[in-house]
Structures are given as C-alpha cells and as structure tokens.
Amino acid sequence: MQESIRKMPKIVLHLHLDGSLRPETVQQWLQEKGHTCDLEEVKRNLMVEKDCRSLNEYLQKFDLPAQVLQNKEHIKTATYELFEDLKKQGVIYAEVRFAPMKHTQEGLTCDEVVASAIEGMNMAKEKCKIDGSLILCCMRGDRVLDNKQVVDSAKKFLGRGVSSIDLAGAEALFPTKDYEEIFNEANIKGIPFTIHAGEADGPESIKDALRFGAKRIGHGVRCIEDEELIKTLVTTEIPLEICPISNLQTQAIQGKHPIEELYKEGILVTISPDNDTVSNTNIIEEYEWILQNTELTEKDLIQMNINAARFAFTTPVKKAELIAKIQEYQNKENKEFIK
Numbered sequence: 110m111q112e113s114i115r116k117m118p119k120i121v122l123h124l125h126l127d128g129s130l131r132p133e134t135v136q137q138w139l140q141e142k143g144h145t146c147d148l149e150e151v152k153r154n155l156m157v158e159k160d161c162r163s164l165n166e167y168l169q170k171f172d173l174p175a176q177v178l179q180n181k182e183h184i185k186t187a188t189y190e191l192f193e194d195l196k197k198q199g200v201i202y203a204e205v206r207f208a209p210m211k212h213t214q215e216g217l218t219c220d221e222v223v224a225s226a227i228e229g230m231n232m233a234k235e236k237c238k239i240d241g242s243l244i245l246c247c248m249r250g251d252r253v254l255d256n257k258q259v260v261d262s263a264k265k266f267l268g269r270g271v272s273s274i275d276l277a278g279a280e281a282l283f284p285t286k287d288y289e290e291i292f293n294e295a296n297i298k299g300i301p302f303t304i305h306a307g308e309a310d311g312p313e314s315i316k317d318a319l320r321f322g323a324k325r326i327g328h329g330v331r332c333i334e335d336e337e338l339i340k341t342l343v344t345t346e347i348p349l350e351i352c353p354i355s356n357l358q359t360q361a362i363q364g365k366h367p368i369e370e371l372y373k374e375g376i377l378v379t380i381s382p383d384n385d386t387v388s389n390t391n392i393i394e395e396y397e398w399i400l401q402n403t404e405l406t407e408k409d410l411i412q413m414n415i416n417a418a419r420f421a422f423t424t425p426v427k428k429a430e431l432i433a434k435i436q437e438y439q440n441k442e443n444k445e446f447i448k
C-alpha cells in the first residue's frame with residue numbers, strides 16, 4: 110500500500126452499514142445465540158469471492174447482516190465499529206447509509222433503529238475523532254407505507270445524526286420512476302437525497318432521479334451510455350458516488366470501468382467503497398485500484414475528495430473545514446514532491 114494513500118484525508122459518501130460488518134463481530138453474535146461457526150464460514154457468508162461477477166451472488170451476502178442487526182446493541186456496535194475502521198483508513202468524514210426498516214423484524218421501531226445507529230456514530234465521533242452522518246435508505250420493492258416511515262424518521266433526526274435519504278435495492282426490477290411520491294414528500298419536508306441510479310438500470314433511471322431533485326447519484330456509471338446526460342450532470346453539478354470494485358462485481362459495468370472517461374468529461378466524480386465487507390474492499394483499496402487500472406493520479410484523487418467535501422450533506426462551515434484539511438495535505442505533499 111502506498112503510504113501517501115493511507116495518509117490522504119479521505120471522504121466517503123457511499124457506504125452501507127449492513128454490507129460493512131466486521132466478520133469477527135458477527136461470529137461473536139452468532140456464538141452468543143448458540144450457533145457454532147468458524148470465522149471462515151462467517152466470512153464466506155458475508156463476502157463475495159474475489160472473482161464475483163454476479164449481482165445475485167452479491168445480494169445474497171446481505172441476508173446474514175439483516176439477521177443479526179435486529180437489536181439496539183448490535184446496531185449501535187456495528188455503527189461504532191464501522192466509523193472506527195474508517196478512521197484507521199484515514200477517513201475524515203463519512204456518510205454511512207442503511208435501510209432502517211430492514212432492522213424492524215424483531216420488534217424495533219424505525220425510530221429506535223435510527224436512534225441506535227446515531228448513538229454508535231456519536232460514540233465513534235467522540236472516541237475516534239471522525240466526522241460523519243447517516244443516510245436512511247428507502248427500499249425499492251418495499252411498501253409505500255414503510256418508505257414513508259423512513260422519510261418521517263429522517264425528518265425527525267435531520268441535523269441530529271441523519272443528513273439525508275436514499276433509494277436502494279433492485280433497480281432493474283423496481284424502476285426509479287415509481288418512487289416519485291416518496292421524494293416529493295422528502296422535498297416538502299426539506300430532506301436532501303441521493304438515489305442509487307444508473308447501476309443496474311440505464312440512463313433513464315438517472316434522469317428520473319434528477320427530475321425528483323436528487324443532489325447526488327449513487328453509482329450513476331451508466332450515464333456513459335448517454336452523451337446528453339453526461340452534459341447535464343456536468344452543467345448542473347450533480348456528483349456521482351462511484352464505487353469501482355462493487356461496479357465490477359455486480360456487473361453494473363462490463364469491460365472497462367468508465368471512471369476515467371467520466372472524470373475527464375468534467376463530471377464531479379467521488380469515490381466510495383459501497384460495502385467494505387461484502388465487496389472485500391475499503392476506500393484505500395478503491396484508490397489503489399484506480400491508480401493501477403487507470404491513468405488517474407493521486408492529484409486526481411485529491412480533487413475527487415474536494416468534490417466529495419463540496420457535495421457532502423453537511424453545513425457550509427463543515428464543508429469549508431473538510432476542504433481546508435484536504436488542501437493542507439495537498440500543499441504539504443507538493444512541497445515534499447518539490448524537495
């Protein structure tokens with residue numbers, strides 16, 4: 110690993126809590142419930158193989174996390190541990206997302222799930238000196254009533270741990286256009302949002318997300334199929350939360366990943382790992398993948414972090430602080446380079 114990548118102050122905007130659990134912790138929870146399982150078996154249930162090229166295989170890895178994240182303590186611990194891990198990777202600010210309704214199967218309310226995650230995040234903020242917020246995911250295929258509960262929880266905790274909402278799930282089966290009502294409500298309530306679009310579905314999905322008022326697009330890589338859409342994303346300054354390794358695993362992209370082309374077209378590219386555990390990755394590995402597989406450089410990665418800071422769902426003051434930290438690093442690195 111290049112030391113400079115580890116030291117670079119990094120911002121992560123697209124990371125799923127349930128896809129980023131520590132296998133050791135999941136093993137411990139299973140053992141407490143009386144299951145005997147070795148760590149390798151737990152890992153096989155949580156992580157895709159290195160050569161994963163199927164969305165089905167990818168999605169199966171979220172079954173076990175949903176089973177174990179059904180009480181306050183586990184949700185709190187999982188959130189704390191993820192922020193702790195991010196700090197070790199040199200992340201200064203992270204927006205961690207999850208679908209609260211997935212965790213209401215054994216009696217918790219949506220608000221209780223969210224409050225538990227906030228508690229874990231706040232503990233990490235205090236102990237680990239990392240900053241961040243939570244994004245609540247509405248789910249494709251869920252009942253409108255359930256998704257409205259997520260919007261209500263987001264409104265309740267907005268600015269107090271929650272920064273925004275998202276739409277996640279099987280994009281090809283449940284098209285973005287069917288979710289206008291939810292995002293109308295978010296607009297009325299003043300909740301900003303990002304939407305997973307242009308991952309398993311094409312450019313139309315991204316256009317629908319933009320029409321609803323999405324401020325960022327999760328993945329969005331399939332905008333590469335539509336030149337006009339690329340221009341729109343550039344002129345309207347809508348960043349993409351690109352997760353290269355996940356895109357290859359789920360086959361959102363077949364063949365060469367378009368990240369370099371999109372960046373050079375002027376799109377506001379940001380980089381995230383999507384799911385640290387399921388994808389068997391982290392933000393450092395994503396950066397290394399980019400440096401090894403494209404012509405992009407560390408300077409470009411710094412620019413992508415500035416993009417992420419500018420479009421994070423946070424206050425102008427916090428954005429300015431994040432940008433200052435990145436620029437401070439950039440100036441120091443340049444000096445070292447000149448020496």
Ligand SMILES: [Zn+2]
Nearest residue numbers: 125305327383
């Ligand atoms: Zn995602």
